[in-house]
Amino acid sequence: MDRLLNQRQRALLLSAFAALALLAVTVAGFLLSDAAMVTDFSRKNLAPCLAYPFGTDWMGRDMLARTLTGLSLSIRIGVLTAAVSAVVALAVGTAAATLGRRVDAVLSWCIDLVMGIPHILLVILISLAFGKGFVGVVAGVALSHWTSLARLLRGEVLQLRSAPYVLTAEKLGRTRLQVARDHLLPHLLPQFLTGLILLFPHAILHEASVTFLGFGLSSEQPAIGVILSESMSYLTTGKWWLAFFPGLMLVATVALFALLGDRLRRILDPATIHQ
Amino acid sequence: MTPLLSVEHLSISFTQYDRGTRRRILPAIRDLDLTIDRGQVAAVVGSSGSGKSLLAHGILGILPYNAHMEGTITYDGAPLTPKRAAALRGREIVLVPQSVGYLDPLMKVGPQVGRDKTAVRAVLDRYGLGPETEGLYPFQLSGGMARRVLISTAVAASPALVIADEPTPGLDARAAGRILGHFRELADAGTGVLLITHDLELALTIADKVAVFYAGETVEEAPAGDFDRLEDLRHPYTRALWQALPQHGFRPIPGTQPYPGALPEGCPFAPRCPKCTSECGGDVPYRPLDGGFVRCLHPERGNAS
Amino acid sequence: MILEARDLTFRYHPKGPAVIGRVDLTLKSGERLGLTGPSGRGKTTLCRLLAGYDRPDAGEVLLDGRPLSTYRGYCPVQMVWQHPELVVDPLRTLGATLAEGWAVEERVLAGLHIEPGWLTRYPSELSGGELQRFCVARALGPATRFLLCDELSAMLDLITQAQIWSFLLEEAERRDLGLLIVSHSSPLLERLCTRTQAL
Numbered sequence: 001m002d003r004l005l006n007q008r009q010r011a012l013l014l015s016a017f018a019a020l021a022l023l024a025v026t027v028a029g030f031l032l033s034d035a036a037m038v039t040d041f042s043r044k045n046l047a048p049c050l051a052y053p054f055g056t057d058w059m060g061r062d063m064l065a066r067t068l069t070g071l072s073l074s075i076r077i078g079v080l081t082a083a084v085s086a087v088v089a090l091a092v093g094t095a096a097a098t099l100g101r102r103v104d105a106v107l108s109w110c111i112d113l114v115m116g117i118p119h120i121l122l123v124i125l126i127s128l129a130f131g132k133g134f135v136g137v138v139a140g141v142a143l144s145h146w147t148s149l150a151r152l153l154r155g156e157v158l159q160l161r162s163a164p165y166v167l168t169a170e171k172l173g174r175t176r177l178q179v180a181r182d183h184l185l186p187h188l189l190p191q192f193l194t195g196l197i198l199l200f201p202h203a204i205l206h207e208a209s210v211t212f213l214g215f216g217l218s219s220e221q222p223a224i225g226v227i228l229s230e231s232m233s234y235l236t237t238g239k240w241w242l243a244f245f246p247g248l249m250l251v252a253t254v255a256l257f258a259l260l261g262d263r264l265r266r267i268l269d270p271a272t273i274h275q
Numbered sequence: 276m277t278p279l280l281s282v283e284h285l286s287i288s289f290t291q292y293d294r295g296t297r298r299r300i301l302p303a304i305r306d307l308d309l310t311i312d313r314g315q316v317a318a319v320v321g322s323s324g325s326g327k328s329l330l331a332h333g334i335l336g337i338l339p340y341n342a343h344m345e346g347t348i349t350y351d352g353a354p355l356t357p358k359r360a361a362a363l364r365g366r367e368i369v370l371v372p373q374s375v376g377y378l379d380p381l382m383k384v385g386p387q388v389g390r391d392k393t394a395v396r397a398v399l400d401r402y403g404l405g406p407e408t409e410g411l412y413p414f415q416l417s418g419g420m421a422r423r424v425l426i427s428t429a430v431a432a433s434p435a436l437v438i439a440d441e442p443t444p445g446l447d448a449r450a451a452g453r454i455l456g457h458f459r460e461l462a463d464a465g466t467g468v469l470l471i472t473h474d475l476e477l478a479l480t481i482a483d484k485v486a487v488f489y490a491g492e493t494v495e496e497a498p499a500g501d502f503d504r505l506e507d508l509r510h511p512y513t514r515a516l517w518q519a520l521p522q523h524g525f526r527p528i529p530g531t532q533p534y535p536g537a538l539p540e541g542c543p544f545a546p547r548c549p550k551c552t553s554e555c556g557g558d559v560p561y562r563p564l565d566g567g568f569v570r571c572l573h574p575e576r577g578n579a580s
Numbered sequence: 581m582i583l584e585a586r587d588l589t590f591r592y593h594p595k596g597p598a599v600i601g602r603v604d605l606t607l608k609s610g611e612r613l614g615l616t617g618p619s620g621r622g623k624t625t626l627c628r629l630l631a632g633y634d635r636p637d638a639g640e641v642l643l644d645g646r647p648l649s650t651y652r653g654y655c656p657v658q659m660v661w662q663h664p665e666l667v668v669d670p671l672r673t674l675g676a677t678l679a680e681g682w683a684v685e686e687r688v689l690a691g692l693h694i695e696p697g698w699l700t701r702y703p704s705e706l707s708g709g710e711l712q713r714f715c716v717a718r719a720l721g722p723a724t725r726f727l728l729c730d731e732l733s734a735m736l737d738l739i740t741q742a743q744i745w746s747f748l749l750e751e752a753e754r755r756d757l758g759l760l761i762v763s764h765s766s767p768l769l770e771r772l773c774t775r776t777q778a779l
Contacts, residue, residue, distance in 0.1 A: 321737070322707060322708075322709055322736065322737030322740065323707065323708045323709065323735045323736065323737070325707060354757050385732060412660045415618050417619070418619045418620055419619065419620075444734060444735060444762070445619055445734075447618045447619045447764045448619070448764050448765070448766065449618070450618065450619060451764070473735065473736070473737055475738060476765070476767075514735070515739055516739060519738040519739045519741065519742040520738055520767070521742075521765065521767040521768045521770070522767040524747070525742050525746070525771055526742065527739050527740075527741075527742035527743040527746060529693060529741060529743075530693065531693055531695065531709070531740070532707070532709075534705070534706070534707075536705075547597040
C-alpha cells in the first residue's frame with residue numbers, strides 16, 4: 001500500500017511498455033525487410049560484434065535485421081490470426097448460446113472435436129490443405145485456436161441471458177437489440193479482449209513451429225521459423241548466434257504478449273480487482 | 276468475571292479502486308464496541324450492506340485481502356491475534372454462515388458435519404435431522420434444513436463462542452423462530468452467541484442485549500428488555516427504528532444512511548436527527564448510560580452526564 | 581383491471597415434483613393482496629409466473645381475460661424482487677438502469693428518498709436498501725397496472741422498509757394499482773393488505 005504506484009497503475013504502465021515494445025519491433029522489422037535480404041559474402045559468419053550485434057549468417061546477412069523482420073512478420077500474422085480466431089469464437093459462442101438447443105449441440109460438438117485434436121497436428125493439416133505459405137499458416141492457426149474462447153463466451157452468454165437484470169429489462173419492454181447492446185456486450189467485452197490478447201502468444205508460437213517444421217511460410221521469407229530451421233545445420237559448427245538471438249527474441253515477444261494479457265485479466269477479474 | 280469476547284474501537288476499512296487508477300479507502304466499520312459473556316446472546320443489528328458481516332470475518336481473521344482492521348479484540352482474557360484466531364476458529368470460535376453456499380457442494384452432509392460418525396449422528400439428531408440427511412448433498416436441502424445443517428456443522432466441535440451471520444433470511448416466521456430457538460438453547464448451555472442480523476424483531480426474540488449499528492458505528496447497546504417501551508431507548512436512531520416497526524406506528528423518518536465514502540464529521544446520524552446541535556459535528560464518545568451504552572450528546576433517556 | 585391465475589401448475593423438471601400445484605388467484609386493481617405460506621411453498625415461483633418470467637406447465641395467467649403472454653413491450657405486471665442487487669446490471673450506472681423502465685418522475689424519486697447523487701453511481705457502491713428504492717421506482721412506469729412485491733423489504737432495515745411502503749401505498753392508492761405482497765412478517769401484512777391468501 002505504501003508503494004509509489006498502486007497495482008493498477010503499475011499494470012497500466014507495464015502494459016503500455018509491452019505494447020510499445022511490440023509496436024517498435026513490428027515497425028522496425030517492416031523498415032528493415034530489405035536489409036534482411038542483402039547478402040554480402042565479405043562479411044559472412046561473423047560472430048556478434050558492435051556493427052552486427054546479432055552476428056551474420058553463412059550468406060553474410062545481418063542477423064539483427066533478419067530477426068526483427070522475422071518477428072515483425074510473426075507479430076503481424078499473430079495479430080491477424082488472433083483477431084480472426086477471436087471473431088470466430090465470438091460468432092460460434094454467441095450462436096451456440098442463443099440459437100436453441102440443437103445448434104448448441106452441434107456447435108459444442110464441433111468445439112470438442114477441434115479441441116480433441118492436438119493443436120500442432122491440426123495447424124499442419126489445415127496449412128497443408130490451404131497450400132502452405134502465408135495463407136496456409138494464417139488459415140491453420142486461425143481455424144484451430146478459437147475453441148476455448150468460444151466455449152468461454154458461450155457459457156458467459158448463457159449465464160447472462162438468464163440473469164435477473166436481463167429478464168427484467170425484457171419485461172420493461174426493451175428490445176432484443178437494446179438488451180444485447182446495454183447488457184450483453186459490456187459484459188462480454190472484457191472476456192473477449194483478454195481472450196484475444198492471450199491468443200497472440202499461442203498464434204505466434206504455432207506459426208513459428210509449423211514454419212520450422214517446413215509446413216508453413218516458404219523458405220525465402222525471413223520468418224523466425226525459417227531462420228531457426230536453417231540455423232540447425234550450422235549449430236554443430238559452433239555458430240551459436242544464428243539460433244540463440246532469434247530464439248531469445250521470440251521467447252521475449254511471446255512473454256510480453258502473455259504478460260499483457262495476464263495484467264489485463266487481473267484488472268478485470270473480480271477476484272483480484274482491488275489488489 | 277472477564278467477558279468471553281470484547282471488541283473495542285474496532286474499525287475495518289477497504290482499499291478499493293475508483294473508476295480508473297485512483298484508489299480510495301472505504302471505512303465499512305469505523306468504531307464498533309461490544310462485549311459478550313458466556314451464556315449470553317448479543318445481537319448486532321444494522322441495515323444490510325452496512326458492513327456488519329465484516330465483524331464476524333474480523334473476529335475469525337478471515338477478512339478479504341483488501342481489508343484493513345484496527346482496534347482490539349480480546350477473547351477469554353487475552354488478545355485475539357490473527358494467529359490465535361486461526362488456531363481457535365472452527366474449534367472454540369465457530370461461524371454459522373449466511374447461506375448453504377458455504378457448504379462443499381460436492382460432499383455429502385454427514386462427512387461435512389464431522390468425522391466422528393456417532394457424534395455427527397448425535398448433533399444432527401439434536402436438530403431434528405434424521406439419518407437420511409447424512410447422505411444428502413447440500414443442493415438437496417430445503418432452506419430450513421440447510422440452516423440446521425449449518426448450525427450442526429458449527430456446534431459439532433462444542434464451541435465456546437458461536438457467531439451467527441444472518442441465520443434466518445428466507446425462512447418463514449415459524450422456521451426462523453425454531454432456528455433462533457436453537458441459538459438460545461446453546462446460550463442457556465453456557466455458550467456465548469453473537470447474532471448479526473438486520474432484523475430487529477427476530478433478534479429481540481432471543482437476545483439478551485442488542486447493539487445497534489449505524490453507518491459504521493455502534494450507536495447504542497441496550498438490554499433487550501429496553502425495547503419493550505420507547506421511553507427506555509437511548510439513541511434517537513434506535514427510537515426511529517422502534518417507531519418504524521409495523522406494529523409500532525410504521526412511521527419512517529426521512530433521509531438515508533450515509534454512504535461509507537461520504538460520512539459527515541462527528542455524529543453520522545446528525546443530518547437526520549431532530550435533536551442535532553452544532554456540537555454534534557465534533558467528537559461524540561461512546562459512553563455508559565443507565566445500564567447500556569450510547570453514542571450521543573443528547574440521549575433521549577436519562578440526563579447527559 | 582383484473583389479474584387472474586387459473587389452475588397454475590409449475591415444475592422445474594418435466595418429471596420433478598410440482599413446485600406450484602393447481603393454484604388459483606385473483607387480484608383486482610386497487611386491491612392489496614398478501615400472500616403467505618411456509619418457505620419452499622413456491623411463493624417466488626408464483627410471482628415469476630404471474631409476471632410472465634416463466635411459463636406454467638398447466639393453467640394460465642390472464643390479464644383482463646387475455647393471456648399475459650400475448651402482451652408485447654412493457655409488461656403491465658411488474659415484479660420487485662427480494663434481492664435488488666441481482667436485478668440491476670453491475671456495469672451500468674443507476675441512472676441508466678432507472679431510465680430502462682421509463683422517464684422516472686421527480687415526484688417518485690423524492691417519494692422514495694432517492695438522492696440525485698446516486699444516479700451516477702454503480703450498484704456496487706450502494707447498499708441493498710438504496711438499490712431496492714431504484715427497483716421500485718423503475719417498476720412504477722405509467723403502464724404498470726399490477727405490482728408484485730416478493731419479500732420486497734425482507735432484507736431491509738426497518739426505516740427503509742417503512743419509507744418504501746408508505747410511498748408505495750400512497751402511489752397504489754393514487755393510481756389504483758393492484759399489489760401482491762409476499763412476506764413472512766405478519767405484522768407487516770396486517771399493516772399493508774386488504775386481504776390475504778395462504779399458499
